[in-house]
Amino acid sequence: MKTFLNEVLMGLGKRNKKFNSKWFYDYKGSKLFEQITSLDEYYPTRTEKKILSTYKNEIAKEIGANAIIIEPGAGDIKKIGIFLNSLNKPKKYIPLDISEEYIKKISPNFKKKFPNIPIDTKGYDFTSSMKLPFKISSSENIIIFFPGSTLGNFEKKEAVQFLKLLKSKFKAKKIIIGVDLIKDIKTLISAYDDKKGITAKFNKNILKRINTELDGDINLGLYKHIAVFNKSKKRIEMRLKSIKNNTINIRGSKFVIKKNEEIHTENSHKYSIRSFKNLVNEAGWKISTTWVDDKKLFSVHCLK
Numbered sequence: 429m430k431t432f433l434n435e436v437l438m439g440l441g442k443r444n445k446k447f448n449s450k451w452f453y454d455y456k457g458s459k460l461f462e463q464i465t466s467l468d469e470y471y472p473t474r475t476e477k478k479i480l481s482t483y484k485n486e487i488a489k490e491i492g493a494n495a496i497i498i499e500p501g502a503g504d505i506k507k508i509g510i511f512l513n514s515l516n517k518p519k520k521y522i523p524l525d526i527s528e529e530y531i532k533k534i535s536p537n538f539k540k541k542f543p544n545i546p547i548d549t550k551g552y553d554f555t556s557s558m559k560l561p562f563k564i565s566s567s568e569n570i571i572i573f574f575p576g577s578t579l580g581n582f583e584k585k586e587a588v589q590f591l592k593l594l595k596s597k598f599k600a601k602k603i604i605i606g607v608d609l610i611k612d613i614k615t616l617i618s619a620y621d622d623k624k625g626i627t628a629k630f631n632k633n634i635l636k637r638i639n640t641e642l643d644g645d646i647n648l649g650l651y652k653h654i655a656v657f658n659k660s661k662k663r664i665e666m667r668l669k670s671i672k673n674n675t676i677n678i679r680g681s682k683f684v685i686k687k688n689e690e691i692h693t694e695n696s697h698k699y700s701i702r703s704f705k706n707l708v709n710e711a712g713w714k715i716s717t718t719w720v721d722d723k724k725l726f727s728v729h730c731l732k
């Protein structure tokens with residue numbers, strides 16, 4: 429199994445050091461991400477919410493009756509509520525999150541707001557090969573709700589694989605998915621490098637976790653948050669840049685980090701409607717509807 433320890437040791441052992449961005453999300457990291465979503469610079473969350481609310485009836489029509497809605501990486505569960513009351517007899521809502529502690533704290537709120545909709549909250553890493561923590565039957569109207577442009581964290585190949593997996597493993601009939609769009613670089617970069625420094629804290633949370641959970645000895649003050657736009661790959665990359673030569677010790681393994689060396693911590697791919705369509709088709713899905721805001725900052729799609 430790929431544990432946090434294994435992946436961190438592997439990631440630091442590489443010439444181009446990197447961590448998987450899923451490790452941001454312990455309880456603390458999930459809280460920090462919640463703060464990011466209300467920053468002025470971070471346009472995706474509010475824009476996507478607006479799209480979901482403007483088109484909730486059309487979305488409900490796509491979803492159809494008696495849906496079982498599964499949300500991988502559900503986080504604060506704030507988006508499903510936007511269109512839930514527009515749905516025709518939704519059967520069940522299954523939010524999944526890598527931080528069980530966080531999602532279990534969040535779900536009572538949902539129960540209060542929607543007492544008539546059964547919710548089955550699970551701590552589950554949707555990128556793992558572990559078997560699903562719930563029973564599923566392909567005769568059900570299974571809908572995957574995957575907002576937030578979480579798909580953007582995957583490399584292209586992984587994104588295709590994941591979309592395929594939603595059919596083969598999750599038995600999805602349709603997918604409602606949020607995808608961030610390519611736009612001017614300034615807007616993109618400031619969304620990932622905010623003035624208040626919340627994104628910097630979020631990025632460094634991974635170092636903090638290494639220290640507390642893996643007995644690491646990283647001096648957090650020696651690392652600087654940076655966000656750059658990779659033009660050829662059309663993605664924001666977050667990195668942690670060391671300002672001095674230093675060493676990292678983790679349970680008997682020692683790593684030497686040079687001044688100005690960077691640890692790559694996240695990719696956030698941006699798409700055009702066309703490049704997203706190509707990706708979707710490669711995975712055997714078709715776009716049935718696309719909804720965007722008037723500034724074309726963000727997109728929501730129904731795949732079938």
Ligand code: AVJ
Nearest residue numbers: 464576577578581620627696
């Ligand atoms: C939760 C993956 C959609 O990529 O925009 C926010 C995470 N990272 N700020 C994104 C994130 C830095 C976010 N996703």
